[in-house]
Amino acid sequence: MNEVRTIVFDLDDTLYPERDYVLSGFAAVDAWLMEQKGIEGFGARAVAAFERGVRGRIFDEVWAELGEQAVPVSHLVEVYRKHTPQLRLPEPARELLDWCRCRYRLALVSDGYLAVQERKVAALGLTQWIECIVLSDQWGRDAWKPSERPFREVMARLPGEPESFLYLADNPRKDFVAPKRLGWRTVRFRRPRGEHANYEASPLEAAECEIADLSAMRDLLTRVSPST
Known part of the structure; x- marks a missing residue:
């Protein structure tokens, strides 16, 4: 693997x-x-x-x-x-991004109205960590997850074997179907009080594993990529 x-x-x-x-x-x-x-x-x-x-x-x-x-x-x-959103990147996310960017290539795949998502990305300052940002609405609503298109775009920009990609997301209703079909690894973040925290995924929807805290990602990544 x-x-x-x-x-x-x-x-x-x-x-x-x-x-x-x-x-x-x-x-x-x-x-x-x-x-x-x-x-x-x-x-x-x-x-x-x-x-x-x-x-x-x-x-x-x-x-x-x-x-x-x-x-x-x-x-x-x-x-x-x-509106211009007043957002601040939480410290656990900041720490994870700091740790990851020295060890991995970083990308983002997100749905939602294009201009809205662009303002969120800008407000959170994500370009200082993430080199490949794919907002699916640039191709219209048909490209929103569970479409494979935004995930294939990441693979086109950052070539690699499918199993070398890992997608971290929160909504099993739509987030993991396409990357699983493409052969990616998948992790669900079941954020406390998150919009989808109480949703129990079907086998088709479920991620490979899940975490309840972003700080757990380091240990998980060390297990799946022991050289990091």
């Missing part, structure tokens, strides 16, 4: 908690409403809805609670998506 030579990271809920982006977006919409329309209370209500587990219709629900029609909900979503 070939040693791992290339570590490929997912972004949201892997290198940083996706919740941080969501809260940053709510704060941006709240500030915009205050400044432009004098409307108060959006941010606190949106956070409360998110913490209750509401997904997909938070803007509609909060707007209905406020009884507002001054701005279309679609415009609030646009403000959310276009």
Whole structure:
């Protein structure tokens, strides 16, 4: 079995908690409403809805609670998506990237609206560690995971045997099907409080192994690549 030579990271809920982006977006919409329309209370209500587990219709629900029609909900979503996120790379992720970049080639594969993901990458300063960043939306929604296209792009830019690639990600519903099909190694990060932490994967979806803390990656990588 070939040693791992290339570590490929997912972004949201892997290198940083996706919740941080969501809260940053709510704060941006709240500030915009205050400044432009004098409307108060959006941010606190949106956070409360998110913490209750509401997904997909938070803007509609909060707007209905406020009884507002001054701005279309679609415009609030646009403000959310276009805001410059206030994000900080958590120390465990920073330490892992520092350790990995001296030992491996590093890449990133992430889904999501292209401009949104680009702003996240910039806010987190990931280019100082990661040489190959592949955002699947550059080819459109059909290239989002579980499409093989972004993973094949990594292999085209950083050639190597399939089993020398390892993908670290959090969402087994979509993250591991394609890299497993291509022959990659796979690791699930079951982040505490992560969006997909409670999801139990089917055999088709499941990663080769899983961790609950990024600090565990060093030991895992030492086992699969003992020369590091």
